[in-house]
Amino acid sequence: MSVISVKNLRKYYEVHYKEPGVWGSIKSLISRKYRLVKAVDNVSFEIERGEIVGFLGPNGAGKTTTLKVLAGLLYPTEGTVSVLGYTPFERHPEFLKKITLVMGQKNQLIWDLPPMETFILNKTIYELSEKEFSENLQELTELLDLNPLLKKQVRKLSLGERMKCELTAALLHRPSILFLDEPTIGLDVTMQQRIHKFIREYNSRHRATVLLTSHYMQDVVALCTRILIINEGRILYDGDLNTLSEKIAPYKILRIHLSRPATLDELSPYGLVEHLNTHRAVLRVSRSEAPATASNILKNLPIHDLTIEEPPIEDVIARVFTEGKVEHQ
């Protein structure tokens, strides 16, 4: 059964605009002009309990707007949205206790105090008992290795440390639905991996449902079993990553390491040479012919090492954006 159901969601913003300069300001006083921004334009999807879904799209595609509608921060212009059976914009207290929205670019931690103070505040807001509070905090402290941070002033924490505390503040009430907007923004690779591990662990311990946006493909590859691609307010793809690669990129990447320098003429018959640097080359070959091509290369050239890889997911997604649509599953 779906825990998130979105049907024909539209969210339009009416944006006031004025011409530049003083004359523009005077004209806008007399007659104000508005432009309609279709941030989300007829979007529908369903998400089952326990799924981790990546919500991808270029800047301004409508991801944050959709998350805000799902979290009840914005009214839809049209369409129906149901999260755990609740209508988000009614902001029912029971609904708010079951969800969380983490925005990588915004803080809820109180800047001048240690994170523990925000945790205690959230305990009151979410009406947690002492037992629930200490159990949940202990679990998160262990998962995120928070002990050394709890009593340090927030302003003195590093970005990654702050993100761990932000996640703790957002999950203390143990929500079953997590809306994560760029949860790893600005973090180094090690910290990104820690956050991945934590999200996976939280998801499997509590069968929590996660909808996350990210511009880092590593987040998506590491976490998501399914992706939704949105562009200009419309869903372009809903399905898994591998199927997307197969549909949109009918090629594979052969990475070869030769035991002597190779030439372009030598390699070109096997596929499109994307890169050649004396002993190492990267070839793009047709998906269906990749095994046969690899075996020919092994037969005819002095190969040290050869791998067959899926095309980089960044390239696949970029193709979806430029081509504008993918056949839905």
Ligand SMILES: Nc1ncnc2c1ncn2[C@@H]1O[C@H](COP(=O)(O)OP(=O)(O)OP(=O)(O)O)[C@@H](O)[C@H]1O
């Ligand atoms: N409060 C607002 N008022 C007017 N327009 C808005 C408002 N919030 C967002 N928009 C516009 O709606 C569109 C979608 O914005 P949104 O923030 O949902 O995109 P996004 O996919 O999250 O982008 P990003 O990856 O850059 O965060 C953009 O054109 C944006 O300028």
